[in-house]
Amino acid sequence: MRAFIQDIRAGKVVSGASTITMQLARMLEPEKRTFLNKFKEMFRALQLERKFSKEQILEMYFNLLPYGGNVEGIKAASMIFLHRQPINLSSAEIATLLIIPNNPNRYRLGIDNNIIEMERNRWLQRFKKAGLFSSIEISQALTEPLDARRAGLPHIAHHLCNRLFAKFKNTPYIYTYIDFNTQRRTQQIIADYINKLKLWNINNAAAIVIRNRDHSVVAYAGSADFNDALHQGQVDGVNAIRSPGSALKPFMYAMAMDEGLVTPKTILYDVPCNFSGYKPQDYDRMYRGKVTVEDALLNSLNVPAVKMLNEMDLNSYLAMLEKGGCNSLKKQEKNLGLSLVLGGCGIRLYELTGLYTALACKGQYEPASFIKNEPSCKPIRLFSEDASFMISHILTEMMRYDVPVNLNDAVHFPKIAWKTGTSYGHHDGWCVGYDDRYTVGVWTGNFNDDQSPELNGSACAVPLMAQIFTTLSVYNEFNWLSFPKGLGTRWVCEETGKIPDTWCTNQVMDYYIPGVSSSAKCNHLEMVYTNPEGNISYCRSCLPKSGYCTKLYPNYPPEMLSYFNLYHIPYQKIPEHNPLCPRIFKDKEMAIQSPVNGMEYILMKNDSHSIMLKCDAGNDVSFIYWYVNDKFFGKSKPETPLFFTPSAGEVKVSCTDDKGRTSHVKIFVKEI
Numbered sequence: 001m002r003a004f005i006q007d008i009r010a011g012k013v014v015s016g017a018s019t020i021t022m023q024l025a026r027m028l029e030p031e032k033r034t035f036l037n038k039f040k041e042m043f044r045a046l047q048l049e050r051k052f053s054k055e056q057i058l059e060m061y062f063n064l065l066p067y068g069g070n071v072e073g074i075k076a077a078s079m080i081f082l083h084r085q086p087i088n089l090s091s092a093e094i095a096t097l098l099i100i101p102n103n104p105n106r107y108r109l110g111i112d113n114n115i116i117e118m119e120r121n122r123w124l125q126r127f128k129k130a131g132l133f134s135s136i137e138i139s140q141a142l143t144e145p146l147d148a149r150r151a152g153l154p155h156i157a158h159h160l161c162n163r164l165f166a167k168f169k170n171t172p173y174i175y176t177y178i179d180f181n182t183q184r185r186t187q188q189i190i191a192d193y194i195n196k197l198k199l200w201n202i203n204n205a206a207a208i209v210i211r212n213r214d215h216s217v218v219a220y221a222g223s224a225d226f227n228d229a230l231h232q233g234q235v236d237g238v239n240a241i242r243s244p245g246s247a248l249k250p251f252m253y254a255m256a257m258d259e260g261l262v263t264p265k266t267i268l269y270d271v272p273c274n275f276s277g278y279k280p281q282d283y284d285r286m287y288r289g290k291v292t293v294e295d296a297l298l299n300s301l302n303v304p305a306v307k308m309l310n311e312m313d314l315n316s317y318l319a320m321l322e323k324g325g326c327n328s329l330k331k332q333e334k335n336l337g338l339s340l341v342l343g344g345c346g347i348r349l350y351e352l353t354g355l356y357t358a359l360a361c362k363g364q365y366e367p368a369s370f371i372k373n374e375p376s377c378k379p380i381r382l383f384s385e386d387a388s389f390m391i392s393h394i395l396t397e398m399m400r401y402d403v404p405v406n407l408n409d410a411v412h413f414p415k416i417a418w419k420t421g422t423s424y425g426h427h428d429g430w431c432v433g434y435d436d437r438y439t440v441g442v443w444t445g446n447f448n449d450d451q452s453p454e455l456n457g458s459a460c461a462v463p464l465m466a467q468i469f470t471t472l473s474v475y476n477e478f479n480w481l482s483f484p485k486g487l488g489t490r491w492v493c494e495e496t497g498k499i500p501d502t503w504c505t506n507q508v509m510d511y512y513i514p515g516v517s518s519s520a521k522c523n524h525l526e527m528v529y530t531n532p533e534g535n536i537s538y539c540r541s542c543l544p545k546s547g548y549c550t551k552l553y554p555n556y557p558p559e560m561l562s563y564f565n566l567y568h569i570p571y572q573k574i575p576e577h578n579p580l581c582p583r584i585f586k587d588k589e590m591a592i593q594s595p596v597n598g599m600e601y602i603l604m605k606n607d608s609h610s611i612m613l614k615c616d617a618g619n620d621v622s623f624i625y626w627y628v629n630d631k632f633f634g635k636s637k638p639e640t641p642l643f644f645t646p647s648a649g650e651v652k653v654s655c656t657d658d659k660g661r662t663s664h665v666k667i668f669v670k671e672i
């Protein structure tokens with residue numbers, strides 16, 4: 001009322017006389033200072049007083065105080081001009097921030113520091129008189145120089161902030177699990193590291209660190225430098241969908257172990273294969289013949305992995321990956337095939353790293369948590385503790401192809417389990433490492449999808465992952481991997497990884513899951529009846545009453561024999577079967593390798609192109625008889641293919657071996 005009368009007398013606004021609440025009302029709805037607006041402010045103030053407590057009103061007031069330009073609120077001013085949190089301010093600094101809003105246009109922090117200091121000291125004296133602070137405190141504050149200058153706000157975990165802000169737009173405070181030091185170190189390591197990779201035209205990297213205990217994300221670096229516009233630094237590499245290469249293989253083998261199909265020493269065949277026209281190859285385009293599951297995983301062999309998945313159910317594998325948080329795969333389901341296990345799909349770094357936490361947590365998966373106070377999820381079992389142990393045990397091995405050649409700090413390489421991935425065409429290099437405490441996922445590559453011949457998981461991602469891991473725990477224990485109670489050990493034949501038979505002399509110790517792992521006996525040799533000269537073999541139907549011998553012959557699968565023939569690797573062949581034998585054999589199916597069943601073949605007119613006739617036959621087969629459209633075409637040895645030029649249209653190709661086993665395929669031939 002006093003101000004009102006004064007203002008009426010003067011004919012203009014000369015006195016403010018607003019309460020804090022009224023000032024807040026004006027800051028919330030800035031209007032011209034007129035009498036009408038004054039009444040509106042008073043009305044708003046009454047509303048505010050009804051709805052909020054005095055503390056809340058004061059807090060809102062502090063948050064809106066003007067500090068010149070676009071700076072609003074005590075906290076912003078404290079961070080921008082004094083570079084620290086309000087709680088860490090000195091009495092002199094508090095006094096400074098309190099007086100600026102009186103006239104933010106006159107007291108410009110960083111520019112008018114001298115005037116502000118004088119004004120501050122005047123107020124400090126008033127505080128002293130009012131007895132607000134002790135005289136010692138005031139005299140200390142009076143001598144404190146004012147060191148205010150404008151600087152940018154501190155920025156950390158840019159990409160995560162953007163991501164969370166997009167999701168929780170209207171939440172004033174978001175509490176993450178980011179560990180300030182880990183985050184800062186991770187960002188620094190990536191920035192330094194990528195400088196070296198730039199020579200190879202690899203300009204970006206992303207990393208995420210998950211603490212396994214509570215699945216919290218403690219570090220999140222989306223790119224090497226957020227402000228590097230030239231290399232799309234604002235793109236979030238942790239959240240980008242990229243091809244994972246071989247990084248999904250361990251989960252398929254874990255599943256195969258739980259289905260009882262394999263154990264670490266089970267022998268797989270790394271030989272040329274054809275899945276309806278899809279011919280996977282290893283990174284070095286070589287075939288190794290026999291390999292253990294262990295070696296196939298450590299050396300990331302493609303053929304055994306695709307063959308294994310072909311024996312299992314692609315959809316169950318996919319369902320397991322999706323249960324393990326790979327939500328990106330859901331949209332791609334229709335286009336996924338056997339190549340899924342080689343990275344023929346797209347996945348995000350945080351999804352992949354989350355999946356690996358299941359291996360670190362004894363087979364149980366929980367989604368990574370980015371913010372505190374989220375409703376917790378129930379752990380989901382992806383595979384057994386036993387399978388998880390066997391896979392982790394393999395992945396801690398250091399005798400493997402992807403130990404980087406230039407790993408200058410091999411001695412300090414953390415004792416962890418890890419796996420790399422390189423996408424097709426060298427676009428992405430991945431590595432995920434874990435022990436019982438942390439899981440660290442790393443991606444290297446270019447956001448504009450440039451490839452680089454040097455870009456691969458081993459050379460690019462492993463050293464970065466190892467560096468980040470080392471900062472987390474300098475001395476991690478090697479025995480973090482605890483042996484599960486249910487897991488068993490047993491001797492198996494080295495030739496097959498199966499339970500030894502009487503003739504299996506080379507045996508090795510292997511893990512197995514009692515009651516689950518296959519207990520099939522080893523059949524790496526088979527007993528064969530032959531004549532004394534050893535050039536005719538007999539079966540039970542044609543075995544003579546006397547004058548025969550028994551002999552052990554290697555029992556290779558037909559695909560392995562084809563491999564031996566292809567590379568001219570000698571092997572012991574079972575003698576030709578008794579030509580007088582009346583029996584028709586039905587075991588050991590033969591598989592026609594070429595032509596491929598159901599495929600369309602295109603032949604050029606007037607050109608002498610031909611199609612190869614080839615099949616995988618058993619060790620006891622000496623001759624194959626080929627038929628085209630049910631007409632005899634020719635006879636060949638299993639190791640030497642025949643060639644034929646078909647006519648256009650549907651063509652049936654069949655073959656019979658000297659034991660009466662048959663097989664056929666149908667193809668479509670187009671002439672252009």
Ligand SMILES: [Zn+2]
Pocket residue numbers: 493494495496500501503504505522523524525
């Ligand atoms: Zn054996």
Ligand SMILES: [Zn+2]
Pocket residue numbers: 538539540541542543577578581582583
């Ligand atoms: Zn016979």
